[in-house]
Amino acid sequence: MSSETTETCDAFLGGRVQLYQPADGYRAGVDPVMLAAATPAQPGQHVLELGCGAGAALLCLHARVAGLSLTGVEMQPMYADLARRNAALNGADMRVVEADLRHLPPDIKTRGFDHVMANPPYYDRARSTSSLNAGRDMALAGDTPLSDWIDVAAKRLAPKGYLTMIQKADRLPDILTPLMARLGSVRVRAIQPRVGRVAELVIVQARKGGRAAFVMEPPLIMHEGERHLRDGESYTAQVLTILREGGDLPWGH
Template sequence: MSDDDLSHDAFLGGLLHLWQPRTGYRAGVDPVLLSATIPAVSGQSVLELGCGVGAAILCLGARVSGLQLTGVEREQIYARLAERNGADSLEVVEADIAALPLTLRQRQFDHVLVNPPYWRRSASVAADNRVREAALGEATPLALWITTAAKRLRPRGQLHVIHRAERLPDLLAALPHDMGSIEVLPIAARTGRAAERVILRTIKSGRADFRLHAPLILHRGDSHADGDQYTPQVRAALRAGAMLEF
């Protein structure tokens, strides 16, 4: 793609700028929210499966300095953009998660994050744009995303996944037996609304009880007529790179 086909967009209130296609799949709020929940500390290693242009993992890197960042992306266009966006701070591996290179399968990470495609095409219509469809349509089973991510964690490493709320049973069913200390953060558009997204956190070899947290509310007001004003904690995460506590 030429630069005329791209936009250079601000994230985290301008702390981070990302090149991404003007058409096709474009990073939105979900990867930023996912990155904001990860309690990484300087010196730790982080892997993102399906990193796209690098929105989630680079937002995390902008919030926490000194991280070792690695992203896996199957689509060449997005892999090249992730390399450009990350400059020297992000290692990008162009590969399908179903066939990771041996050099990556021999490594373990403190944190793995996943923002997998949301839509099962058995019950929805595919996007016309091929690359957009690769980002949105579930060609690779969700269970494979979860098991692949879990294998890349070192003991006590943390897995974070964002997905549609109705897929929570599938996420839980896919977790290997050694993944414990499961926490779920529902995300609702407004107070009184049903959750549309969930963020799942789980720890390899964790033993704490399951925790279902109160919903994270995105917008103030009762309806869209009140405007899309973010709640203070969400605004701080989206506009200033603040961490979101579970």
């Protein structure tokens, strides 16, 4: 593809991550940054992202935590290629595998990972309208049920490993049933646009072999105030730290 006409190079984490993205189609925003911030990886651990797109979440995690072994799975060739180029651009030792998550190559199917990350398509194919852009349509709706994402993630986790996932809030029921059947120590954090507003997104964490009780974490509030009053950014201090400085989004204990 011609980078002059079909791609942009965008800065994340205050410029610590540079990301080539298609000018049209699915483009990463704050969601993969939040996913990376909520993934409690430690140096030396192995991280797998299912549906890594152009690599935004893995590269944001790489910028925050040194010494990780990173693997991304992406079924769309264009995005897999972008992810490889972005890994090189950001100096990340990151392997990108072009595959359907339901048909992983043998060397991944036989490995256990300390963390699995996922930002599955937000819309239920049966209840959504297809996008004219094929890449955007696959990223936003796809054809793989959430239960399959969770099943694959659970199989790929090493004992005591963590799954961290971001998804639309109204799909939380679709997540919890299969998740709690496969993993334990489930925690949920709602992401609200402002105080008093309905949550639009949720971040969900679960642990393989975990036995702790279900926890509903305090919500993350994205913007200051109860309504938008002026032009310009209004992110809360916590969100600014995540978006601009690569800060983490810790879970309670």
